[in-house]
Amino acid sequence: MEVVRLRVNGDERVCGVPAHYTLLETLRYGLGLTGSKQGCDKGDCGACTVIVDGRAILSCITPVWEAEGREVRTVEGLARGTEPHPVQDEFDLNGAAQCGFCTPGILCSSVALLDRNPTPTREEIRAALAGNLCRCTGYAKIYDAVEAAATRVGGEARRPDGAGPGPAPKRTPARGVGV
Amino acid sequence: MSARDGRGRASGRDAPAAGQPGDGLSTIGRPMRKVDGLAKSTGRARYTDDIRLPGMLHGKILRSPHPHARIVAIDTSRAEALEGVHAVVTGSDMPTRYGIIPWTPDEYPLCVDRVRHIGDGVAAVAAVDEDTANAALDLIDVAYEELPAYLDPHKAIAADSGPYIHEPRKPGQNGNVTKVVRLEFGDVEAGLGDSHVVVEGDYFFEGTTHTPIEPHCAIGLAEGNGKLTVWSATQVPHYLHRELARVLEVDPAHVRVIQPPVGGAFGGKSEPFDLEFCVAKLSMMTGRPVKILYTREEVFYSHRGRHPFHMRYRTGATRDGMLTSVDAEIVMDGGAYASFGLVTTYYAGQLLTAPYRMPAYRFHSTRAYTNKPACGPKRGHGSVQPRFAFEVQLDRIAERLEIDPIGLRRRNFIGANTRTVNDLRITSNGFLECLDEVERASDWKRKHRRLPFGRGVGVAGSTYITGTNYPIYPNDMPQSGIQLQVDRSGRVAVFSGASEIGQGVDSMVAYIVAEELGVPLDHVRVLAGDTDFTPVDLGAYSSRVTFMLGNACIDAARKLKTQVQEAVAAEWGVKPREVLLAGGLAVQAGDTGTSMPVRDAFNLAEAAAGTLGATGSYNTPKDVHGDYRGATIGASPAYSFTAHVAEVEVDVETGFVTVDRIWIAHDCGRALNPVLVAGQMEGSAYMGFAEALMEEQIFKTEDQGRAGLHNAPSLLDYRIPTSLDTPALESLIVESIDPEGPYGAKEAGEGPLHPSIPAIANAIYDAVGVRMDSLPFSPPRVWRALRSAGVTGARRGVAR
Numbered sequence: 001m002e003v004v005r006l007r008v009n010g011d012e013r014v015c016g017v018p019a020h021y022t023l024l025e026t027l028r029y030g031l032g033l034t035g036s037k038q039g040c041d042k043g044d045c046g047a048c049t050v051i052v053d054g055r056a057i058l059s060c061i062t063p064v065w066e067a068e069g070r071e072v073r074t075v076e077g078l079a080r081g082t083e084p085h086p087v088q089d090e091f092d093l094n095g096a097a098q099c100g101f102c103t104p105g106i107l108c109s110s111v112a113l114l115d116r117n118p119t120p121t122r123e124e125i126r127a128a129l130a131g132n133l134c135r136c137t138g139y140a141k142i143y144d145a146v147e148a149a150a151t152r153v154g155g156e157a158r159r160p161d162g163a164g165p166g167p168a169p170k171r172t173p174a175r176g177v178g179v
Numbered sequence: 180m181s182a183r184d185g186r187g188r189a190s191g192r193d194a195p196a197a198g199q200p201g202d203g204l205s206t207i208g209r210p211m212r213k214v215d216g217l218a219k220s221t222g223r224a225r226y227t228d229d230i231r232l233p234g235m236l237h238g239k240i241l242r243s244p245h246p247h248a249r250i251v252a253i254d255t256s257r258a259e260a261l262e263g264v265h266a267v268v269t270g271s272d273m274p275t276r277y278g279i280i281p282w283t284p285d286e287y288p289l290c291v292d293r294v295r296h297i298g299d300g301v302a303a304v305a306a307v308d309e310d311t312a313n314a315a316l317d318l319i320d321v322a323y324e325e326l327p328a329y330l331d332p333h334k335a336i337a338a339d340s341g342p343y344i345h346e347p348r349k350p351g352q353n354g355n356v357t358k359v360v361r362l363e364f365g366d367v368e369a370g371l372g373d374s375h376v377v378v379e380g381d382y383f384f385e386g387t388t389h390t391p392i393e394p395h396c397a398i399g400l401a402e403g404n405g406k407l408t409v410w411s412a413t414q415v416p417h418y419l420h421r422e423l424a425r426v427l428e429v430d431p432a433h434v435r436v437i438q439p440p441v442g443g444a445f446g447g448k449s450e451p452f453d454l455e456f457c458v459a460k461l462s463m464m465t466g467r468p469v470k471i472l473y474t475r476e477e478v479f480y481s482h483r484g485r486h487p488f489h490m491r492y493r494t495g496a497t498r499d500g501m502l503t504s505v506d507a508e509i510v511m512d513g514g515a516y517a518s519f520g521l522v523t524t525y526y527a528g529q530l531l532t533a534p535y536r537m538p539a540y541r542f543h544s545t546r547a548y549t550n551k552p553a554c555g556p557k558r559g560h561g562s563v564q565p566r567f568a569f570e571v572q573l574d575r576i577a578e579r580l581e582i583d584p585i586g587l588r589r590r591n592f593i594g595a596n597t598r599t600v601n602d603l604r605i606t607s608n609g610f611l612e613c614l615d616e617v618e619r620a621s622d623w624k625r626k627h628r629r630l631p632f633g634r635g636v637g638v639a640g641s642t643y644i645t646g647t648n649y650p651i652y653p654n655d656m657p658q659s660g661i662q663l664q665v666d667r668s669g670r671v672a673v674f675s676g677a678s679e680i681g682q683g684v685d686s687m688v689a690y691i692v693a694e695e696l697g698v699p700l701d702h703v704r705v706l707a708g709d710t711d712f713t714p715v716d717l718g719a720y721s722s723r724v725t726f727m728l729g730n731a732c733i734d735a736a737r738k739l740k741t742q743v744q745e746a747v748a749a750e751w752g753v754k755p756r757e758v759l760l761a762g763g764l765a766v767q768a769g770d771t772g773t774s775m776p777v778r779d780a781f782n783l784a785e786a787a788a789g790t791l792g793a794t795g796s797y798n799t800p801k802d803v804h805g806d807y808r809g810a811t812i813g814a815s816p817a818y819s820f821t822a823h824v825a826e827v828e829v830d831v832e833t834g835f836v837t838v839d840r841i842w843i844a845h846d847c848g849r850a851l852n853p854v855l856v857a858g859q860m861e862g863s864a865y866m867g868f869a870e871a872l873m874e875e876q877i878f879k880t881e882d883q884g885r886a887g888l889h890n891a892p893s894l895l896d897y898r899i900p901t902s903l904d905t906p907a908l909e910s911l912i913v914e915s916i917d918p919e920g921p922y923g924a925k926e927a928g929e930g931p932l933h934p935s936i937p938a939i940a941n942a943i944y945d946a947v948g949v950r951m952d953s954l955p956f957s958p959p960r961v962w963r964a965l966r967s968a969g970v971t972g973a974r975r976g977v978a979r
Binding site: 034088099104125132138139 | 445846893894899
């Protein structure tokens with residue numbers, strides 16, 4: 001066992017973990033912060049993405065001692081008090097999370113992007129999320145959510161219920177052919 | 180004509196669509212938040228691996244290194260002696276065969292006397308931590324006697340003597356053949372003989388796998404009083420409940436299955452797996468909770484994904500492009516176990532008979548066992564592969580007859596309220612509108628056969644079931660049940676047995692309750708996925724849940740609403756039907772100004788009738804299928820319809836195909852929440868795109884040194900699309916308002932996958948004049964096809 005000291009979501013934390021533990025294992029199994037997910041355990045899928053000193057990194061291939069003395073931010077630390085981060089709120093409004101398992105990692109990549117580039121283009125969003133696999137959405141609703149959040153960062157934290165995402169998908173009534 | 184007469188919205192051009200002002204609906208048809216949306220975006224949602232119980236042990240499964248071998252002996256004594264190991268279990272501890280299809284039980288929780296693929300489970304350990312469990316696996320000694328392995332389904336079928344992969348059901352039979360289906364409707368040979376054109380083609384669909392981002396995980400807890408609880412990332416808690424009780428010989432009344440939020444499934448978690456039996460058994464042996472989390476490699480070996488299909492099609496048509504006759508010969512590579520294979524073998528033929536009219540149709544499907552991980556259901560179960568081949572055949576016919584491919588599909592449209600050649604009952608059908616939408620949105624007329632060399636567009640159509648009329652095990656009980664309970668605060672609790680796997684079923688029932696009872700959405704609580712306190716729903720498979728559970732929910736909500744209306748009507752001295760529940764109020768019809776908060780209405784009803792609650796259920800229509808063996812398989816209460824247009828660019832130097840955009844038009848009946856429907860359409864099209872260009876679940880051959888070893892069991896090497904790979908996806912929702920669906924809804928989760936692959940194949944042909952008949956359309960395959968067709972970079976940029 002090794003004693004590690006981490007600053008996580010603003011808190012100073014101390015815990016004992018096996019020497020080979022990664023940052024992800026320490027967060028999940030040492031500190032009970034299970035929001036960050038393990039999808040592959042080898043840096044392929046991005047579900048474990050957290051923010052360290054402002055950069056999105058893969059916590060499942062980061063030895064925990066590399067994070068000592070640095071500022072770690074996980075999905076649990078994105079909201080301001082009871083107000084979700086605009087990206088979290090827009091994920092909800094836009095249907096950007098289906099199964100939700102890749103979502104914590106994608107949120108961290110998105111927040112890291114918006115913190116350094118508050119007005120990203122869609123291409124910049126695509127590039128920033130290239131290390132996060134999503135198997136449910138085809139990514140389209142995720143781009144919508146990040147774009148919508150970019151217009152709000154620093155502004156209102158939660159859109160009112162029923163505000164809905166931008167334009168609803170176009171719908172066409174069928175004519176009733178075969179009559 | 181009413182909107183619910185089964186013919187779609189014949190007068191619907193004038194009537195308001197759902198979600199539009201004047202439709203009389205407040206929640207249904209509108210973009211709403213998901214009930215679990217915030218939990219998932221804040222990290223609060225607790226998936227199975229996020230659960231840690233006091234005293235929990237960690238389990239690991241030892242897996243076979245051989246593709247086919249007899250187990251001669253297993254010695255677990257060294258593992259058991261290791262400090263920190265609490266229990267070791269082997270196949271002989273659970274010697275009861277199971278299988279998701281009751282007629283084909285051919286696997287054990289752990290192998291008893293034979294391993295049938297690399298990765299087959301042989302023994303499991305429970306230890307204080309993961310490291311100790313892994314160390315213990317190395318101390319289990321297994322003596323194997325290797326057997327010849329079958330990797331090629333054709334060779335497996337051709338075998339004339341044992342040892343077969345499974346014992347033949349009858350002496351003299353080939354134990355490598357799991358199922359054969361041969362069905363003919365109409366006179367196929369006469370139809371082909373009378374055709375103006377007959378197109379023949381051979382197609383190969385490589386296997387693919389689901390790769391949910393969440394690996395399978397389960398926790399077992401035997402409480403010592405006979406009760407057993409299993410938490411599992413499953414999409415079929417009810418079937419898991421049944422099989423756990425049967426295999427472990429526990430009274431089903433003592434078994435509780437809890438399904439936490441599931442991090443993606445796509446069909447890959449729709450039957451019991453070894454880890455669920457192992458955590459239960461190990462907990463029963465130790466009295467401690469036991470967790471097993473698959474590694475990503477184990478997820479690839481557990482598989483149950485899309486079968487490789489070898490297909491030969493003959494398709495005939497008249498001079499004006501009307502289909503005359505279709506003949507299909509299909510060999511399916513099933514892997515080591517039956518899984519859902521009996522159904523897959525039927526679906527391979529049964530689900531092709533719409534949206535086009537076929538006067539004559541024959542299919543002959545054979546499923547082989549091979550010494551590879553078992554194939555099973557993946558999104559679009561059994562019908563994605565034939566749809567690829569058939570829609571390419573249609574493109575070839577259109578080209579031969581010089582008919583526009585969309586026009587050809589319109590001509591052959593089967594219509595609404597009809598029967599297919601194999602007697603499937605079609606009700607609502609918005610396929611023509613799907614074609615119109617993709618034609619318009621893609622600017623098809625300006626692009627098809629008119630883009631510069633190297634760019635092209637392709638179209639394809641499809642249909643899919645909205646659940647199946649007959650459940651997996653024969654019974655007359657409802658397929659879906661739900662229970663509602665009202666609190667004095669005005670809150671409605673929904674007890675749902677359905678499986679939330681990301682498709683939004685928990686939200687769907689909340690929308691229906693809010694709509695029917697007039698309560699705000701955030702006054703609805705959905706408690707789901709726990710067999711101890713929710714009614715049975717059969718599971719999240721075959722696109723059944725919105726239709727079946729939605730109807731059950733309407734049934735329950737309307738019973739409850741009646742109680743409330745009666746109580747309020749008595750209070751006001753009016754007729755019950757004059758009491759409306761909407762917008763958080765009970766309101767007297769007719770603009771009288773009389774109203775009360777819906778909470779007060781609930782309290783009145785509770786005072787009048789006692790504790791307020793209701794159950795609801797839905798069962799499928801029976802006896803609406805044909806009169807032949809197998810006619811029930813493919814029979815569904817409703818069918819969805821889809822059309823895609825894909826636009827591609829082909830680099831003739833490298834064979835690299837870029838899909839720029841897919842236009843997806845899907846007839847979902849009615850979009851209960853258009854944002855969630857569009858999400859299903861985009862996710863489906865993405866997954867089809869992935870299978871078209873990138874994915875292949877393949878295994879090494881003997882020539883490659885290690886027969887049966889997975890070629891790429893990681894998310895780096897098994898390539899699934901990143902954000903940079905995925906094309907722009909444009910959803911075009913079509914609503915036909917099905918007469919039997921909840922508010923007219925059908926399915927949206929699987930149908931929209933089907934046309935992606937043939938639309939891309941047809942677009943590649945439009946771009947470079949080369950037919951791609953084998954999947955995936957990876958750069959080497961496309962490059963070889965271009966070379967063998969004599970297409971070289973020299974032609975790049977040449978206008979046609």
